Amino acid sequence: MSRPEFPKRGQQTTRLETFADAAFAFAAAMLAISIDEIPSTYPELMLALQGAPAFAASMAVILMFWYAHKRWSDRFGLDDLPTALLTFLLIMLVMIYVYPLKIFLQGGFSVLTDGALASDFRIESRFQFQVLVTIYSFGFFAMCALIAALHGHAWRCREALDMSAEEIFDTAAESIAWLIVGGFGLVAIALVWLLPESMTQFAPFAYGLLAFFGPIYSKLADRVGRRKGLI
Template sequence: MFEWTEEALSKLNVRKGFRLRGESMTRIEVFSDAAFAFAVTMLVISLSGIPGNYEELVEALKGVPAFAASFTQIMIFWAAHRSWSRRLGMDDPISTLITLGLIFVILVYVYPLRLMMTSFFSYISGGYFPSSFVVTSASEIAGLMIIYGLGVFLVAGSQWALYQ
């Protein structure tokens, strides 16, 4: 088994007070990055298709703010997981299970996140930014908020569990 000596530790890169565990990625990190990339792809392909004319292009571009907000939120979660991976790089069964749970939640969370963001931007713009998701009652809004909040809670809880 390898022993960490002061000499070995001094050779590691240090970033923001943390010694980075190395440059190579584990298989679970590669899988995690691919899953996050797939989640972002799901955000993009959930659009109705390639525009056939200028008016359809303009209409499609109205979805950019909701996509940007959804993309940003997913990338915040990805960056947090990447930071954990770079700092600790744990590849034990518990960390792997938590990471797989995080990936599962992210992939399920993509559509509620997109629906939440398109509905939000449609509401604050008075309908200028379109939303194909129709909310017809206050209970549906509450339900959407609960689903969205549960997703955020599970992702944040996974991130928290990785640091324990």
């Protein structure tokens, strides 16, 4: 969605933002390729480096949520009780989500490369796979929902923040977009439990549809904005 330049109200970094940044940094450190020991032989180094793609992808997901929170803080500068509660919930979920995230992506890269990128985590049954996808997908949905809730809170404070009509529309559209993105996690959960056994492994590919969601939603939001005379 094309956006005009909106004012940045978060001129000063708050203690809440500092705490959130530190928590996200700690979560990123927990994703390290080899956090407990340094490889001492060539085979150990090669084995450790096999985890690099999953590490990079996991970092990208964590950074996506960190940047969403940072951008929200810079734009709205809210530091009230609802902001604190929503931020604390987001941080708590990041800490819980970090290991399922890495395990899920390691397994994904292992499947896509036919085992060339090995995963340390072993799944021994369909049920275990279903549970892993459910844990990851629910965490993804919950974190997206919290980013959506932050934008919803900013929208409710629109008069206090002296938002323009364009910014009010954009804030609402942003909240809806994050809810829809999180909904892909619910779709993955439904698929992993409802698909026949021979197709269960394809349930996580629902996330691939996110590549098409962004451009489509942007065009729809722009069209609605033009009809309302806001773009």
